[in-house]
């Protein structure tokens with residue numbers, strides 16, 4: 001009853017604030033969303049949507065209509081650079097992953113699950129916002145880099161409504177343990193984006209001293225608790241173990257639920273490390289060792305849920321932030337390419353979901369799903385609302401996760417972007433490559449290509465059938481044009497882009 005009254009009053013308050021927020025925004029920016037996004041526009045837009053974000057937060061609060069007993073806990077294990085075929089359920093014979101084998105046997109595999117970029121930062125921006133990287137301005141950094149580096153001015157815009165904020169608004173406790181990589185300036189840290197707590201190395205583990213020759217390109221690698229650097233150059237051999245301990249502690253403390261635990265592992269991104277129990281034990285060098293330790297970690301988490309009796313009320317997702325780094329030991333078989341490419345091996349990742357009694361055990365679906373879908377799907381399960389004042393790309397895919405006979409994918413098209421460039425589009429069984437990156441950083445540009453592959457009969461993208469199916473090419477080219485108009489392509493601005501967060505002056509978290 002109390003919740004009901006609270007909801008009604010919040011709805012009324014929200015209506016008023018919502019109106020005020022929209023008025024403020026309209027006054028400050030006019031038709032800002034129709035304009036190309038420049039730096040000064042970015043600052044202006046940032047100011048202008050602050051009010052509407054406040055109203056939104058209240059709007060999300062007001063949707064508390066599902067009682068806590070009905071709402072599941074969520075755990076997302078987001079592994080760094082893990083290959084499609086690096087785990088048993090996706091065909092690895094090299095790595096021993098008994099816990100993931102069991103998880104898949106008790107849950108469902110999605111074999112056409114896509115992230116939105118073949119590298120860290122842009123991919124992570126989509127998981128948090130339900131939007132393509134170009135929509136939220138994190139397709140490439142302000143310096144034209146493919147991910148953010150220590151001390152960049154850019155980060156995830158504080159005005160974005162994240163997955164954590166969406167769930168927090170309906171009473172979830174939230175924690176981020178691991179690699180954030182959406183900006184290292186104060187306004188961009190996890191604790192400013194809806195997470196009650198944070199513990200981890202905030203960006204890639206090669207962006208420190210450990211793996212670089214002198215003179216060092218980056219300051220010492222920081223380990224953060226909350227917003228404080230608690231260690232410099234932490235012993236990376238222990239990082240998976242420490243993340244796991246933090247995760248278990250958070251689960252234990254919040255067993256009454258509901259909670260959202262986001263666990264983006266630092267490993268097996270180069271340079272790989274693992275603790276003594278795993279180091280040198282796999283058949284695939286340091287890569288295999290760290291993958292097997294992540295399997296162990298996942299087993300610890302599942303065992304904890306069982307021990308606490310919250311197994312049936314917790315959805316666990318295990319996936320990767322981008323395709324496997326083959327040069328370091330990953331396998332993306334049978335997919336072509338890997339990390340940093342727009343072949344399937346760069347964008348399609350392994351995905352296992354488990355929720356006993358809700359996700360049908362031991363099943364697989366090949367329907368297309370995208371990392372942007374996590375936000376609206378979790379929101380639907382939690383009784384939360386997706387941000388109504390902006391375009392997001394994600395769809396509610398509860399059917400793909402929970403139904404015995406899932407409905408077809410809600411996505412007419414999936415877009416392969418490399419940094420700012422549209423490189424391809426998938427629709428149904430067909431994938432059209434329209435461009436491919438050339439050169440090396442900092443001169444990445446995409447060169448036009450026209451190649452059509454039938455992913456149903458040619459998952460390895462070996463036979464270009466563009467000449468044989470001109471009408472399919474034409475249909476997919478039209479879909480590519482839809483993306484260019486909406487999200488932009490290269491220097492061409494899209495009409496529905498939002499600015500990234502920017503600070504005027506940046507500092508690094510540690511100094512040499």
Ligand SMILES: [Ca+2]
Pocket residue numbers: 080081119120269321322
């Ligand atoms: Ca990555």
